[in-house]
Amino acid sequence: MxxxxxxxxxxxxxxxxxVGPRSAQxxxxxxxxxxxxxxxxxxxxxxxxxxxVGRCQHCRTLTEEKVCQICANPGRDEKLLCIVENPSDVMAFEQAGGFSGRYFVLMGHLSPIDGIGPEDIGIEQMLKTVADNRVDEVILATNPTVEGEATAHYIAEELKSLGVTTSRIAHGVPLGGELEFVDGGTLAHALAGRKKVEI
Amino acid sequence: MxxxxxxxxxxxxxxxxxVGPRSAQxxxxxxxxxxxxxxxxxxxxxxxxxxxVGRCQHCRTLTEEKVCQICANPGRDEKLLCIVENPSDVMAFEQAGGFSGRYFVLMGHLSPIDGIGPEDIGIEQMLKTVADNRVDEVILATNPTVEGEATAHYIAEELKSLGVTTSRIAHGVPLGGELEFVDGGTLAHALAGRKKVEI
Structure with missing residues (x-):
């Protein structure tokens, strides 16, 4: 009507x-x-x-500029590269604070079923960046999902030959909340990744 | 960033x-x-x-046409006028089915605090429509809220002198669901408006 x-x-x-039909109305x-x-x-x-809006030439994040604000900032440590899946992950790390390196945004993750291979998530470009900038450490911050883990594993394999330190963000119980509400997989990870308390 | x-x-x-900041992102x-x-x-x-998009010349609902599809339909009974607050109320009645008259859309309700008076909700135009079309019955279908009731009451007063039958949609318990979850005001209305069972 x-x-x-x-x-x-x-x-x-x-x-x-x-947004479904009711919200749209x-x-x-x-x-x-x-x-x-x-x-x-x-x-x-x-x-x-x-x-x-296109992509940053260096880190592939979404921006209308040739180079995004983080890549254009000379104060950011180019020896430290954090690899994330999406622009919103960059935002999350920036809001958390404490990271002064640069990012590389895959704009997705490996997904052979959907036909998304290494070339679609910029692996070549990332390896070139690591070599060109003589990166000291690559931090794999893909999502803690099956696809994110597989992507991190693939990238770690690729980086092996470059002799660069590769790390994965820690998996464990999130801060706040109670243990009884944490899922089993996370708890198992937290147990396996336990650290000795130094006093 | x-x-x-x-x-x-x-x-x-x-x-x-x-839509808040997270949804917008x-x-x-x-x-x-x-x-x-x-x-x-x-x-x-x-x-x-x-x-x-503007307003229908006859019923004031939102449309880019001069006259909306319902007002343009010669099959709709112009002797029966249903007054509603919003275009979505027209939609709700049409989807429910069973009404073959026309609508008049106030596009709001009386709200003296916000400076919304009778001229802002088209009362003049509505009275003219009732007189011009020699409407037999006006159905007041404003919302069952304080403002909707006040608006219905005001319109009923205005219609008195025109000698037209004026009715208010029934208030009572909605179909489906259970009585224990119906609010007190609705239950009181349902009790007060009870009808004798004819067998």
């Missing part, structure tokens, strides 16, 4: 993750009834970003 | 109801990494709707 333009808006909103009517300026601004931002 | 275009996209997405990265076509389509739909 909605007019074609409103229906098209509702259908288009479904491309957003987590609520969003469309909200914008049309109460926030047309917001709709116009969002329209412009979407067009601009979809057409303008 | 995101580039200006990506930050602008994330901020613009916040105009959508129910997830949505922006999803579109840029995996669905640029969707982003371009959504951008066009937003612009088109924000600039093109």
């Amino acid at each position: 909605f007019s074609p333009m409103i229906r098209e808006l509702m259908e288009s909103l479904r491309c957003l993750p987590g 609520r969003m469309a009517l909200h914008l049309l009834e109460r926030d047309r300026d917001g709709a116009v601004r969002l329209s412009a931002a979407l067009k601009q970003a979809a057409e303008g | 995101f580039s200006p275009m990506i930050r602008e996209l994330m901020e613009s997405l916040r105009c959508l109801p129910g 997830r949505m922006a990265l999803h579109l840029l990494e995996r669905d640029r076509d969707g982003a371009v389509r959504l951008s066009a739909a937003l612009k088109q709707a924000a600039e093109g």
Whole structure:
């Protein structure tokens, strides 16, 4: 019963993750009834970003600049390279603080079933970066999932011949919360990776 | 740490109801990494709707046409007028089925605190429609909230002098579910509005 333009808006909103038909209807009517300026601004931002955002030449993260802000920062240690799957992982590490090296963003993980091989996640480019910058240590910070572990393992194998130190972020119980709610796999990892308490 | 275009996209997405900073980040990265076509389509739909959608001349609902599809349908009974607050209420009644009259959409409710008076919700126009079409019955289907009830009461007063039958949709326990989970106000209404069982 909605007019074609409103229906098209509702259908288009479904491309957003987590937005079903009810949310799309609520969003469309909200914008049309109460926030047309917001709709116009969002329209412009979407067009601009979809057409303008590419990849950082060095780390492959999403940016409209040739080189992202982190890679362009001379204060960041180029001898320390942290490999992550997604731009949001870079954001998470930056918000946590404490890392002064650089990143390399795979923009995914190895997934032979989906036809995603090493060339699709920039392994060549990453190896070249490691060699060119004479990186001292590569930190594998892919996700603690089956695909993330497999990707980390593959990269570690590739790095072996370059004689670079390779490390994996620690797996264990997260801070806060209670042990009884931690899943078995994590607990097993935490036990196996236990460290001697030095007093 | 995101580039200006990506930050602008994330901020613009916040105009959508129910979208906080985390959802906005997830949505922006999803579109840029995996669905640029969707982003371009959504951008066009937003612009088109924000600039093109106006109000139906007869019932005030949102549409880009001069007259909405329901008002343009000669099969709908113009002697029966259902007054609702929002276009989504029209949708709800149409999906429920069983109503063959026309609607009048207030696009809000009376709210003196927010400076929304009778002229803002089209009361003049509604009274003119009732007189012009010689409407037999006006059904007040504003929301069962304090503002909706007040608006219904105000409209009923205004209609008194026109000699038109005015009715309010029934309040009571919704179908499905169990009585113990129905709130007290609804139960009290359901009791007060009880009907004799005819056998």
